[in-house]
């Protein structure tokens with residue numbers, strides 16, 4: 001049974017596109033058939049992060065409007081052959097997305113793939129609503145800061161009231177992905193800590209992705225971080241999150257500040 | 272308290288949503304002063320004055336407008352536009368979400384409403400008939416409006432507005448007080464006015480001689496007059 005997953009947040013710039021690419025690649029690296037769909041019409045990014053920007057011919061809007069067949073618009077990843085991308089249009093405006101057209105495309109994708117991962121635009125407008133509408137599962141991407149947490153709270157409310165599942169009286173599965181987590185700043189109280197965020201949002205935790213140079217480097221070379229630096233801390237956190245999504249039960253580890261030898265020594269003495 | 276209504280285009284849809292809101296809470300607007308924020312309407316909107324008249328026909332008492340485009344005819348009739356800074360206190364926005372107020376099950380006590388989920392930012396629960404009990408938290412930017420008392424078994428981070436229909440005996444209880452605003456029968460307090468030592472505590476709030484009092488629920492003198500009454504008590508637009 002195919003699963004449709006939306007990666008959403010309310011607030012912009014928190015790591016939705018990065019996470020869509022990393023989770024999609026991680027699931028595909030484990031053998032699942034995955035398509036990542038860019039719903040950020042007019043500000044498409046996913047093609048860049050996936051390194052496929054020079055291969056885009058047709059896009060989601062062409063398919064929604066019936067100008068292209070789905071198979072013509074899908075771009076298969078060159079590194080992982082079970083991973084595909086359905087790009088957004090950079091030139092069209094989001095009004096070209098119709099609810100009926102989106103419903104039809106999602107149905108077709110469900111038939112072809114195990115996972116359909118929709119990268120939502122920021123905000124709570126039409127684009128974000130369409131991206132979440134058909135989802136079975138939502139990954140709510142949140143940074144450990146007050147404004148991001150409140151926006152996520154708002155998005156969770158909408159997931160529970162505005163999606164197709166909610167309209168049918170069913171529950172949409174929701175997971176929290178805490179990204180750009182900086183253990184040093186959390187320890188110094190400059191960021192919300194994990195318990196605070198969990199208490200406020202009260203949805204299950206999918207993973208904690210540390211703030212990492214590797215993420216920036218990966219997106220600059222057009223590669224999901226799970227491919228570009230598979231052994232780094234960020235990639236490992238995404239791999240774990242992908243396995244949890246697939247139903248495995250793995251403990252979440254809160255990233256800790258790597259302490260120097262001296263402080264570790266003193267730390268032990270004092271304790 | 273003055274309400275702020277901020278219509279959005281397309282107006283027929285917005286009016287339909289408003290009517291739905293009124294159908295759910297028929298006395299919601301009764302005698303309440305309403306400020307119209309017209310800033311979201313495009314300057315090309317035809318006949319805004321007629322639209323405002325439609326609202327008045329629904330019994331909505333408009334006391335002023337803001338954000339009106341200079342080219343609109345006849346809007347001044349509803350009072351000079353308010354500069355943004357003179358908004359009365361912290362106005363309540365009428366929710367754009369469908370409040371998830373489940374209709375009470377047949378045979379159940381219709382004077383109370385129990386909500387067993389968190390109330391999320393942007394959501395608004397209006398229950399005029401009586402008490403509201405929330406098993407989760409009221410999120411920052413969310414609100415509960417009750418005709419009676421409000422009981423929250425989680426944290427109030429948003430707004431709790433009790434005693435909506437002029438009930439000064441209503442109270443607010445919560446396991447953790449971090450509210451942006453609490454109000455009982457029109458007397459309200461914002462976070463800045465609350466006693467700092469009660470923030471984060473289990474608290475109850477009630478009215479005594481038109482002043483809001485608050486005390487920690489676990490203190491031994493709960494409920495008696497030793498509760499702290501704090502600095503600025505503001506009553507806005509006492510109804511009727």
Ligand SMILES: Nc1ncnc2c1ncn2[C@@H]1O[C@H](COP(=O)(O)OP(=O)(O)OP(=O)(O)O)[C@@H](O)[C@H]1O
Nearest residue numbers: 012013014015016017018122180210211212215216
């Ligand atoms: N864990 C991380 N460590 C460091 N940088 C990160 C991390 N996650 C994301 N970033 C960076 O943050 C920026 C925003 O990320 P991204 O584009 O994924 O966010 P978004 O939520 O999709 O944004 P938008 O709302 O604009 O679509 C990018 O420059 C990205 O490289």
Ligand SMILES: [Mg+2]
Nearest residue numbers: 016017040045
């Ligand atoms: Mg993005």
